[in-house]
Amino acid sequence: MEPVAADAKICGSCRGAYYDWKKRNPDFDGILSRIDGEMSYDDGDNCDMDTSANDSSSALYGEDSGNDTNVDDSLNEPNEPYCDSVTHGENGFITLSMNCTISSHRKCCVCQQYIVRNSLTVPSNDRSLIWLMKNVFIPERARYCTEHILNGQLNVDAINQIKPSIVQVMKFSASDVQLLIDQWQIHFQQQKRFNFDDTRSVSGDECKVLTSLTKVQFEDLVWQISKSGIRNSSNRSIRTAVAVLLCKLRFAMSNTPLTVLFQLPDKRTVSRCIESARTALINEFVPKNLGFAHIGRNDIIHQHTSTLAQYLLCENEPNTAIVVIDSTYIYIQKSRNNEFQRESFNLYKKRSLLKPMLIVSTTGYIIACIGPFLSNYSNNDASIMQNILHRNTD
Ligand SMILES: [Zn+2]
Numbered sequence: 001m002e003p004v005a006a007d008a009k010i011c012g013s014c015r016g017a018y019y020d021w022k023k024r025n026p027d028f029d030g031i032l033s034r035i036d037g038e039m040s041y042d043d044g045d046n047c048d049m050d051t052s053a054n055d056s057s058s059a060l061y062g063e064d065s066g067n068d069t070n071v072d073d074s075l076n077e078p079n080e081p082y083c084d085s086v087t088h089g090e091n092g093f094i095t096l097s098m099n100c101t102i103s104s105h106r107k108c109c110v111c112q113q114y115i116v117r118n119s120l121t122v123p124s125n126d127r128s129l130i131w132l133m134k135n136v137f138i139p140e141r142a143r144y145c146t147e148h149i150l151n152g153q154l155n156v157d158a159i160n161q162i163k164p165s166i167v168q169v170m171k172f173s174a175s176d177v178q179l180l181i182d183q184w185q186i187h188f189q190q191q192k193r194f195n196f197d198d199t200r201s202v203s204g205d206e207c208k209v210l211t212s213l214t215k216v217q218f219e220d221l222v223w224q225i226s227k228s229g230i231r232n233s234s235n236r237s238i239r240t241a242v243a244v245l246l247c248k249l250r251f252a253m254s255n256t257p258l259t260v261l262f263q264l265p266d267k268r269t270v271s272r273c274i275e276s277a278r279t280a281l282i283n284e285f286v287p288k289n290l291g292f293a294h295i296g297r298n299d300i301i302h303q304h305t306s307t308l309a310q311y312l313l314c315e316n317e318p319n320t321a322i323v324v325i326d327s328t329y330i331y332i333q334k335s336r337n338n339e340f341q342r343e344s345f346n347l348y349k350k351r352s353l354l355k356p357m358l359i360v361s362t363t364g365y366i367i368a369c370i371g372p373f374l375s376n377y378s379n380n381d382a383s384i385m386q387n388i389l390h391r392n393t394d
């Protein structure tokens with residue numbers, strides 16, 4: 001990177017593009033104008049800010065002196081005298097006054113309480129994230145309580161809770177600035193449309209719409225199936241796999257739109273993703289929540305029977321389980337296999353469909369789901385029921 005000489009001429013369109021970019025990237029703008037100031041020593045227009053701390057302080061944060069005017073000034077009046085209170089390079093360092101949290105071994109920098117139980121040193125990616133998001137600098141050896149962490153990341157409540165307690169003058173070397181820019185670049189690149197790995201990046205509403213589960217339910221599901229031996233891979237995590245599967249079930253999307261939505265490399269990755277999540281669900285989650293084995297007869301009678309059904313159907317025999325059995329439809333596309341197409345075509349609905357048989361209690365609790373069955377004339381509910389009873393399916 002080579003600095004442009006202070007007296008170099010710039011054409012109008014480049015200048016316009018630069019201002020446009022500056023407007024859209026205020027954070028980098030702050031840094032750049034600082035580096036500008038450091039290199040050219042001629043922007044003497046930041047003197048109006050409150051020099052609260054030492055001789056040198058910066059306009060990088062918490063100031064509203066327009067930066068566009070700064071540049072205009074420096075372009076138009078390059079000979080303005082150099083002002084001493086402006087941050088400038090001294091032996092390759094720049095000093096900035098920063099909003100800092102407390103940095104203590106005994107106090108948590110998030111809740112500002114004395115640490116009672118376990119605590120951790122704030123990792124550098126959390127520090128740069130907070131700086132990026134909230135303009136608050138967490139000093140290097142600050143600690144926080146482990147309560148503020150969810151899945152190894154600072155949770156949303158904690159981020160909202162963080163506030164600066166002092167303004168401190170910090171010294172940054174050129175390599176610090178470089179590191180900072182690198183970290184911001186990483187944060188920028190990690191921005192996915194729907195990143196289920198980062199619990200903070202998906203809002204409750206988005207989670208509900210995409211997966212039909214609330215965030216808490218989603219966490220619970222992931223926690224349950226993480227015991228099944230499904231592994232995180234380089235392309236997708238368990239969480240993404242589950243989210244992709246649920247999203248597919250909910251919207252019946254083909255795999256290509258899912259690659260776009262979850263920013264996965266290709267549709268083959270999506271299908272592997274769905275397969276591993278499906279296997280994990282079948283192994284770990286489904287047996288505990290569906291089928292005759294997952295709930296006892298007494299539970300159905302005492303917890304999942306409505307009073308009305310009880311009253312109407314078996315008033316004098318309280319120890320009778322009442323279930324409702326009916327088939328439902330899953331519409332499918334017309335098959336190219338002629339035989340299957342004929343067997344799956346339902347004359348009543350005039351469409352291709354499959355029929356799962358649902359066994360539910362009178363409160364709507366799904367006890368079991370058997371099937372799916374084909375849907376031609378020989379697969380009516382009665383014959384399906386007969387088949388289930390004969391085979392004693394569970
Ligand atoms: Zn140009």
Ligand SMILES: [Zn+2]
Pocket residue numbers: 108109110111112113144145148
């Ligand atoms: Zn705390």
